Amino acid sequence: MPTAIAVTSPDLVLPPTDHHTPAAAVLPAPAEQPLGAALADVRTLLDQHGHLIALYPSSTPAGHVRRLHTVRALLESDRMALLPLDLPPLGVAVLARQLRQLSLCDFGPGVLATAARLLAHYVHAGAVLGSVARLDRVPVTLKAHAKSWMPGSQFAVLATPEPHLTRLGSPGERPLPGPDFATRMVVAPGRLTTDWVTGTLAPAWRVQAVDEVPPPAGSPAWWGTPRLVEFAAYLPDLPVLHQLVSSVRRETCPWCRSELLGDRCGFCSTPLPPPQAAATGAPDGPAAALPPGPATRQAS
Numbered sequence: 001m002p003t004a005i006a007v008t009s010p011d012l013v014l015p016p017t018d019h020h021t022p023a024a025a026v027l028p029a030p031a032e033q034p035l036g037a038a039l040a041d042v043r044t045l046l047d048q049h050g051h052l053i054a055l056y057p058s059s060t061p062a063g064h065v066r067r068l069h070t071v072r073a074l075l076e077s078d079r080m081a082l083l084p085l086d087l088p089p090l091g092v093a094v095l096a097r098q099l100r101q102l103s104l105c106d107f108g109p110g111v112l113a114t115a116a117r118l119l120a121h122y123v124h125a126g127a128v129l130g131s132v133a134r135l136d137r138v139p140v141t142l143k144a145h146a147k148s149w150m151p152g153s154q155f156a157v158l159a160t161p162e163p164h165l166t167r168l169g170s171p172g173e174r175p176l177p178g179p180d181f182a183t184r185m186v187v188a189p190g191r192l193t194t195d196w197v198t199g200t201l202a203p204a205w206r207v208q209a210v211d212e213v214p215p216p217a218g219s220p221a222w223w224g225t226p227r228l229v230e231f232a233a234y235l236p237d238l239p240v241l242h243q244l245v246s247s248v249r250r251e252t253c254p255w256c257r258s259e260l261l262g263d264r265c266g267f268c269s270t271p272l273p274p275p276q277a278a279a280t281g282a283p284d285g286p287a288a289a290l291p292p293g294p295a296t297r298q299a300s
Contacts, residue, residue: 113266
């Protein structure tokens with residue numbers, strides 16, 4: 001059985017793009033499931049799949065995060081990886097689906113868990129917002145704050161891979177910087193009426209296709225307003241994802257001996273020793289967190 005991929009909310013489970021992509025498990029909040037049931041569900045997942053990788057936005061309520069750590073501690077399991085992500089909720093959903101696709105490939109659970117950090121750099125996640133007055137996850141200028149109080153104002157915001165904000169319709173409007181590789185886009189309309197994402201942004205980014213999905217419940221809190229349209233452009237093709245992950249040098253965790261990408265184990269969180277330690281006979285130093293960009297580029 002492939003490594004199990006889990007998320008913290010059903011709305012973070014995007015429909016599969018093919019007939020082979022496995023479903024994702026959902027690890028509910030404490031108010032939605034007693035601890036005993038949560039322990040039983042995770043134990044079953046570990047028995048069936050061997051390892052479990054749980055993804056959740058860094059904005060997840062503290063009580064929900066504590067529940068995840070409590071389950072892991074009570075099961076005394078080093079086969080459960082807990083991975084907070086700085087992506088917006090829709091970006092987390094996209095990344096979870098990518099890991100679901102990759103779980104069918106020839107990657108061990110350690111590589112799969114640390115691939116999440118790698119793939120996050122290739123997700124272009126943002127939103128069109130009716131106000132940035134309460135937006136605290138992307139830098140907002142005082143001028144933009146003032147403009148957000150004007151009736152009808154709309155802002156295009158890119159959260160990852162690099163923050164960017166522009167006011168739509170203004171004389172100084174700047175285009176959002178997009179990917180230089182072929183992507184597909186998912187769009188989640190909230191309580192804002194605009195066709196800018198599908199009519200302007202998607203063509204400018206030359207995305208291959210656009211899919212509409214329901215908005216994640218955590219999006220209004222992440223973006224600071226329910227008046228939004230969230231979007232995420234991503235690498236959709238499994239062969240490209242496989243090549244991307246395969247191109248990164250693998251290391252061995254000095255504690256649990258799992259294979260990993262980058263400089264920290266996804267299961268036990270042990271960091272690799274610094275490069276100078278390798279020169280004195282300790283395990284090898286950290287691998288590059290990202291492969292060369294051209295490895296992911298395609299003609300669009």
